[in-house]
Amino acid sequence: MSKLARGLAAGMVVSLALVGCSSAGNNKDKDHNKLGVVATTTQICDYVKNIDADINLTCLLAPNASAHEHEMTREQMDALSKADLLLKNGIDLEHFLDNAVTSSGFAGTTVDTSEGVSIAKWPFPPEEGESQPEFTHDPHIWTSPRNAKTQVENIGKALEKADPDHAAEYKKRVDGYVAKLVDLDKWISDSLASVPETERILFTSHDAFGYFSRDYNVKFIGAALSDFNAQQDATADHINSAAAQVRESGAKVLFAENSNSSRSIEAVAKAAGVKIGGELYGDSLGPDVTYIQSIVHNVETLVEGWGGKLAEKPASLS
Missing domain, CATH: 3.40.50.1980 (Nitrogenase molybdenum iron protein domain)
Incomplete structure (x- = not known):
């Protein structure tokens, strides 16, 4: 960030x-x-x-x-x-x-x-201009x-x-x-099982999803956009560099994050020729959103973006 x-x-x-x-x-x-x-x-x-x-x-x-x-x-x-x-x-x-x-x-x-x-x-690694990681x-x-x-x-x-x-x-x-x-x-494990592991590529505007990715066998590439996602004037070089990373990763869809601007990731998606899959809850919950609702939303957004099929949701999560 x-x-x-x-x-x-x-x-x-x-x-x-x-x-x-x-x-x-x-x-x-x-x-x-x-x-x-x-x-x-x-x-x-x-x-x-x-x-x-x-x-x-x-x-x-x-x-x-x-x-x-x-x-x-x-x-x-x-x-x-x-x-x-x-x-x-x-x-x-x-x-x-x-x-x-x-x-x-x-x-x-x-x-x-x-x-x-x-x-x-x-x-x-450290952000551009920094000697140490955050x-x-x-x-x-x-x-x-x-x-x-x-x-x-x-x-x-x-x-x-x-x-x-x-x-x-x-x-x-x-x-x-x-x-x-x-x-x-x-429910998360059952839902993600509908998506081949090779297609579970999480490319976002933020670097918050490491533990989710570790626990559910997702390839997480999160920080490439985080050092300029709030800038309204992200340069063409920034956009093109990130787009190249997207193409190299094999990601077919990018995801924004609720506490960051989605402007730059939309530009990257366009440059890379991939779609935007929606916004994820990362650092924070939204107004009147519970923790469980936030995770359910994230999984629904990911599975839909990756072309999978959601498992039947248990009554306890409704």
């Missing part, structure tokens, strides 16, 4: 950061003795809502905004100062927390939801439901420990949600 793209995403986050979340004015609900929880990503916020829809939750990142960069608002700092739990993705994603935790006086428990996930090294390891663990299952279980354990009086309720809800994620995992 380019510095420009991160900057645009950060601006969007500042203006929308509290959309869909509870008020940050008083994180501790004294009337119901609810835990005060601050969660970083839209995916983690949705996990929490599935475990306890009434919990006193503050979400830091906004729908359709990149998770790579964020500026804390005054309301968010206040919520963090009063929170019992801080739930983060980890893997060096949330750099903004380093100063925020200290400055806010946060005295609660930080939960790294990536604990137990098999973390992959960052496979892409990451050492890939933080986009949520793109695979198998990792989401681990994240949800980690959150459940943290809630049980912080609020032992309601531990049985948390566990029951976690078990129910995990069962849905297991159904989702099987």
Whole structure:
């Protein structure tokens, strides 16, 4: 992701950061003795809502905004100062927390939801003009439901420990949600089985889909467009270079990503003579979109673009 793209995403986050979340004015609900929880990503916020829809939750990142960069608002700092739990993705994603935790006086428990996930090294080289890659390891663990299952279980354990009086309720809800994620995992595998592995080539405008690709035998070529996807004036050389990569990869369809501009990838598709298969949820969920809905949408978009046939969707995913 380019510095420009991160900057645009950060601006969007500042203006929308509290959309869909509870008020940050008083994180501790004294009337119901609810835990005060601050969660970083839209995916983690949705996990929490599935475990306890009434919990006193503050979400830091906004729908359709990149998770790579964020500026804390005054309301968010206040919520963090009063929170019992801080739930983060980890893997060096949330750099903004380093100063925020200290400055806010946060005295609660930080939960790294990536604990137990098999973390992959960052496979892409540095962006143009940079000496080091953006990451050492890939933080986009949520793109695979198998990792989401681990994240949800980690959150459940943290809630049980912080609020032992309601531990049985948390566990029951976690078990129910995990069962849905297991159904989702099987449905993905069954649906992708309709597409030959040689044709599962994922070429996108962003580099977020490594774990999904690893778990479901997809060839992922994601970063070739990411260093200029937010530029309105991507040069002909940029476009032609990316188009050559598309032709070399054998991809027949390209996919955009919801937190990035689709302008350049559309130009690349035209230059390469391939079609656009739709937009995927990557860094962020959309407004009023759940985690499960986002993954279902992604798989439907991919399978349709690749010419496969979706497996029958279990009732738990409806």
